[in-house]
Amino acid sequence: MEKRRVRNRKAGGIAIILCALMVLVGFSGCVQQQQGGNKPAIKNPTTYVRYDIGEPRTLDPAEAYDSASTDMVNNIYDRLVTYKGNDTTTIYPELALDWSVANDQLTWTFHLRQNVKFSNGDSFTATDVKYSFDRVLIVNSPDSGVAWILKQCMDLNSTTIIDPYTVQIKLTKTYGGFLALLAFTVASVVDRTVVEANGGVVANTDNTWMKENAVGTGPYKLDHWTHNSEIVLVKNDEYWGGWNGSHVDTVVVKHADEASTRVLALENGDADFAYIPFANLVDIENKTGVIIYDRPSYNVVLGIFNVRSENKFMADKNVRRALSYAFNYQSAIDDAFNSHLYRLAGAIPQGMPYYNTQNNGAPVYNYNLAMAAEILNNSGYPQNTLFKGNYYRFNNTAIRIWYNSGNDERQKMALSFQAELTKIGINSVVSTEGWPQYLNRMYNTIDWDFLFLGWMPDYNDPDDYIAPFVGSAANGGDTFNTGWANATVDYFINQGKYNVSSQIRSDAYTHAFNIYINDPNLIYIGQESYTRGLRTWLQGYTYNPVLEYYYLDYYKAYK
Amino acid sequence: MKTWEYIVRRLVLLIPVIIGVTIITFVVSHVIPADPARAFAGGPKAQPETIARIRAELHLDQPIWMQYFYYLNDLIHFNLGKSYLEDRPVTDALAQYFPATFELTIFAMLIAVPLGIAGGIISAIRQNKLSDHFTRVIAIVGYSLPIFWLALMLQYVFAYIFPIFPLEGRLSIGMTPPGPITGFYIIDSILTLNSAAFVSALWHLILPAFTLGFATLAIILRMTRSSMLEVMGTDYIRTARAKGLSERRVIYRHGLRNALIPTLTVTGLSFGGLLSGAVLTETIFNWPGMGRFAANAVLGLDFNSVMGFTLLVAIIYVIANLIVDLLYAFVDPRVKLGGG
């Protein structure tokens, strides 16, 4: 008697649980159905949400250098000039209404916008401009070193206040990309009163208050910042540009290191915009309400040769030319980057001025194992060392290939390159390590032959690429510590850097290219596609390689 | 020995342990060549003055034993150094992340302990029947599972295929965290009468807490079962039965109390497992706690964070064991502290 009742009760209990589960599943299925159709209901209609990796390090323009930080500074603060939309060549007025340069090519005069207020009500004047620029130079950010950008052509005597709405800047030397430089976050205008009240300006010291707080003239102001979780901006009611038209009121950037999290957030509408790695784009293809935005960016992917390696053959330009032919560029494009890579012709990426000085944009090196083998054979590196049944070159010395751990694309390229080298009788070792060790290896040792790295633009001028890549260390270049140097190339780089005439610059870069491409210290693999996942209801977004995100342009609606 | 004497003695013994832990982690983490100064200065774009300044700040050019003494000196002033990964003091980072991990661990225990004990009792009562075998198999599988794999499977099934639970995080998107009063979202949302945050926090806790607690649940279940079986076979229980007490009373009043004692020990011991499991669970569920912080610090070679975290875990673990020992003595009158 007792037993049967217990069994019935148990069976009943199980049945109830099963029913509840089915209801739950069905319910969630129903909820998904509601969002079906081509136009799911817009979530959080006045809030823009982006899911991304990376965490801002600071909100201080005098310190911000990494993209997560500059992203915030771009939207909280204004600069004298700016870029708009996806136009990378025209400079637009922002806090400066107009400008002109005197015949000496050194003295610039800016007329400033009037009736502009900071988000706390303070008025913007020329004093703030001088204060901001001088501040960058004095603070000389120890943490990020971003001050170098202004130090290139400005010093503490450069900026002069002519009247409350006119500023004069006298450069220390002519700089072709000066206006581009002024559009970068380091030249943002801060509120002098606020900074003076919160630590002021101390030489060679970052301001801790400015790191976590911000008062600017920009369209948005800081609401709160929970480290490693999210940062939230809200509408600045004092914004000089006004709020006519459609704009989002709130901006939320969530830090989510997990790709699957970002994928899911985009799918269910919690995210309007998300960084999705190339390998995961297939997860969001054909999902309702989601599109993939894809444009060439200025982020380049490079292979770096160590010209000073203990393996003396690396110093031979023919070896490096041969290795440039042995690299399978198409596999890098198709397999490592899932087709989101564009071939690079030289140091200057596509879209930047003077790109066509590089063999008219056609890459000189293409995947050609036969050519690679021929060059090596003709340069005195035959495949003549027998080891365990196979013939190798270089006395079976293994080329040491490195990439930084966690980078899936570089891992694929490394392992693929290794396989290709084996085909032409070159033994190699692929190793990986964390970022700090990787940098140590590259800068403080010669224990490497080849490694992978990338480069992102600071501002829209070819000098930002060609000088660090193929300039010599003595000339302030060789940023990848390859040990390569060529005085003629340096001469042409400087010609391009310090001239404003586009004809002179164009010729200079052409000459430089013709020299360095035949004695390469880098393999110009490609420039990445800027690929992001977006909700179809997001309007106003457009990619600008030097401006990344400008939230004022965004709003959520269906067209 | 009196209770407070015992406590003080145990806490004093904590000091050489801490020093030992710091020596080991310090020596090992300073042995390898790396260039944290350059990495923290911004990598390829770093300026030489920046790098030199950071090297000086980290005392990287001094002999290693000098560096260690700088470190100990800082430690005494509760300065764990700066986390270069997060660009802020390690103590700030740990303070922000600690409540998240603590909340997760508590919930893992809240799932593991009651379910484990209940399962153990049921298993013991129905010894050798189908439900017993079933429960025992689940238990053994439970602590044989790699925790990160369990997390991924649960995520895949219950957050992606059947989107019942959220995939990650502590709160729904766009929701401002309640408080902050204690840093525990559940408590803070109750205190601020924020029902939306309460529900969201609870819902976000379930998958990670279950993952974290599953192995502990298994261990507690087995322990309870075996000690129940042991206790139920003793003369003491037989006497109770002979006296005519109801089966229920026999089990709960007499059997359980004695059976719980070894279970208590096991619970305390598994706390270390929970802290380890937290590192993996938090990484997968993107839980903003100490475990995730540790995993990132370890990969980013953020020395200060790694040492700070290890130290904190050692202190927590030792104190937790102390508490378990005290509770043990409290529950079992046969045990005398510090002796026997």
Place this chain on the structure above:
Amino acid sequence: MVRFKRLDDFLKRNESRIKDFRFMMHLFRRSLLSMIGLALIIFLLLVALFAPLLASQHPSYVEVPTEQGTTTTEERWQIHFDEKLLPPSPQHLFGTDDYGRDIFSMVVYGSQTSLRICLMVVAISTLVGVILGGLAGYFGGVIDEVLMRITDIFLSVPYLIFALAIAAALGRSIDHIMEAMIITWWPTYARLLRGQVLAIREQQYVEAARSVGASNSRILFRHIFPNSFAPLLVQITLDLGAVLLVAAGLSFIGLGASPGTAEWGLMISSGRTVMFHAWWYVTFPGLAILLVVLGFNLLGDGLRDVTDPKLRR
């Protein structure tokens, strides 16, 4: 014939032990779960042994020079990008990964790596721990105190966390995580042995042996170690599983096997990014780990049950 006489003597001297042993085997055989555990472990050993026969793809082992000037053997798998991320099929039982490699083959060869890690770590930890713990327990005094304090330090931090800190510093390789785990694991055995030695040392038969003039080493090896054997064996078996879990965890975080190696934890980590459209990459290596650890746990449990004096007769 001398040989047989010595065998006879041995058998007679250890008669009771042998009877015990046979009874234990009998009990063991009667437990279904223990037998399942044994079967799983034998299965693992067979898979590891016959990996080349079972797998359809095989890695090549290339000798490369290391930084220290020696050579090391690297495991390399062929890349077939055109076959990447295929779901399970008759040609690829467990599907393929993002380099087109056959996951079944990688899981099978991974058993060799896993076995090597487990055995090496446990063997060396046991050796070090048993010697230090045995000596400390037997001689007592200062040696004992010092050992107790040292093991206190190591036992105050959970395994994974300590191994994490150490392995991160040593650098990414399987050898380094093994070293890190050995450093964190030996104290457990030291404590275990010490406890056993302390308990046995006071027994009457040891006193008797000592009064007859037996040397310390004779006592240690003839009386103490053999009687400590059973709990040690149980601990070893259970730890083989635990070590695999920690090693897989460390590899998962990114500290262990170098990329391109077929190691179960690493495979789960690589599979995680593509989990939503390639569930097989994460699932099968995880199942492999589960089955192996399960086997060791069942086996260890079974051994514990049969060697537990309270459950016998």
